[in-house]
Amino acid sequence: MTSDEEKFTMEKSSCNESVQVVVRCRPLNEKENDSNCTSVVKIYPSRGVIEVENPNARSENEKNKIFTYDSVYDERSTQQNLYDETVRPLVASVLEGYNGCVFAYGQTGTGKTFTMEGADGDEKGIIPRAFEQIWAHIDRKTGVEFLVSVRYLEIYMEEIRDLLRSKSTKPHELRETNGQGVTVTNLHSQTCQSAKDMCRAMRAGNAIRTTGRTNMNEHSSRSHAIFQIVIEMAEERSKSVKIGKLSLVDLAGSERQSKTGATGDRFKEATKINKSLSSLGNVIYALAENSSHIPYRDSKLTRLLQDSLGGNSKTIMIANVGPASMNYEETIVTLRYAYRAKSIKNNPVKNEDMKDGKLLGLQQEIERLKQLIMEKSNGDFNASFNETDDNDIESDEEGSKEEKEKKLELGKMEVDELAKKLKALEKQMVHGGKNIVDSVNENEMRLEQQRGEIAARKKREVEMQQKLELEEETCIELKQVFASLQQQVDFKRDKLKRLNSKLQSIRQEIRDNHEVYVKDRQEIEEANDEAAMHLRKWFLIIDNFVPSEERTRLINLAQFDDNIDNWVLRKEKIRINPADRPFAHNYRRPISDAALQMSHASPKYRGENVLDLKLDMPLRTTQDYTPPAICPQIKSIVTDVIKNELEHGHIVIKMPSHSMGRNVSSKVEQEGKYKQATKAMVDMHNFRNRGASSAKAGFQ
């Protein structure tokens, strides 16, 4: 790194360093202009202050909200300024071996993608400008070897996708490794030899990144995208490497369904986007509050940003906002998050003296191949030379000469193969300082350095201005020399007034925060209720369909896997006591008695392992028929009747005299009934004793 460049490098430190927070406001867009929206955002770049006017203010206290950040950019700010003043120093640190992260956060349609990727020409964004800075540095740096690789991924609907190898079906999981932080498995890493290579990789990834159209943005990013650049650097003949890692993150925007008009898939995406952004908000909040638990595990996004927020990276958060009055609430929410992020402390550590870099392995392999090629070429040449001499002396046989030529040819082919391999490996590595004359225009380089100097000066000015304002406030009283008591009273009254208005605005802020808190709590309670209902449904199913002993077994097997952030069932070790195994009849596997018997009839049944099981019969629910009991008097009459029938061949039924009614009509009626009942009983008797003579019934 040149001494000029070093000037702009962030101060080297292994101690705490705050996350740098920058706010950028885009111009009013066509739609907002058409709907007569006014701009409610005022930016003061020289002081790092942004003032937002509440369009629905009911009182003076509610009217304006003021926030201070490391730097602020208004709608006239250029991509070049933002990069030079904010990102250039961070990339310079990465080239020294630090981890760096830039992430753009904000409501949908506020210019995150514009800031990170930008458009062609002067409007190119942070990512392509970082490519240029990295390669300009490599081109200038002599005596150093570099291995530069890129990775590009998106988190869509809480799933990780590789944007450089979209067809890969291998699963991408998050793994926490010592020293490397959280990494993604099976992610393709592409080595690059120039800024153009990197641009190609970025464009290829952007082409398949998930975007969609909403009411708020024609090309809305529906996923969080992370472009990662890993730069390994080694001085010549050094046995260790420095590794700088730069993560450039374009987050999906937060959105309200009522404004974006998201339905169907767009709505599902929006729900996931808002959920992961709310996890990010919670992480920022917990870090700002110095909480003992930081909920990184709540989403994939927060796990991947773990190093950047509260970890060992230098981090810049760019909060993008829109100026329109209709987006006042969203703008305030973004500014509050950004304000909280200001108090996050990171602990950047230089990754130097690394012994496990890919570059070292590559250098060793190149050395080995060079050695091998040298040995092979010398060995083959000498061998063929010696053999030729011997042959001259001993014999001149044609056959052996041909053989030698063949051997020579084979040796040459082997060397060619090794040379090809060597070339491919060497191609992956870049020697610094090689292209200084061809690719870097001297004037442009100087211009770039001057821009950097101006940017650094401007940044210092803002810092000084902020410090001055703070000190002015506290020192003004000390500086004041009061001529009279009245003057002192007036001054104190003014101060009281100022403090009172400050108090009011703080109270208002507390009220606003409380409102947001109540809203958040409501949302959490709703989500909680929904989750509880869901859980109750599963309990119902489990209680009714999973036997209790099976439940206990599964509970014992369940364990939480940190790597995939989910519960898994451990594999059960089943130990079979050999004595419990079924008797195998000396066959390879246990065979049932039925199959054994059938196989005697024909060997083709041997495979049919039929078990002879006893049927489990259902309980009997019917009874045998028992005839109803017959009254003894009727029974004797029936017996008489049957006896008569057997003796005389017909039935005679006589009414017993004691059962006759008194008057004539009832007598006739009773007689009829009696005869009917007796006949029915005789019929029944005959029916039961089928085969008995079927006598004709006659009545007397």
Ligand SMILES: Nc1ncnc2c1ncn2[C@@H]1O[C@H](COP(=O)(O)OP(=O)(O)OP(=O)(O)O)[C@@H](O)[C@H]1O
């Ligand atoms: N600073 C700016 N100057 C000019 N135009 C801008 C600026 N910022 C954003 N825009 C324009 O605003 C529109 C939306 O921007 P962009 O797509 O970058 O928003 P976003 O925040 O990435 O949205 P989403 O979260 O939906 O992906 C684009 O047409 C972009 O060109």
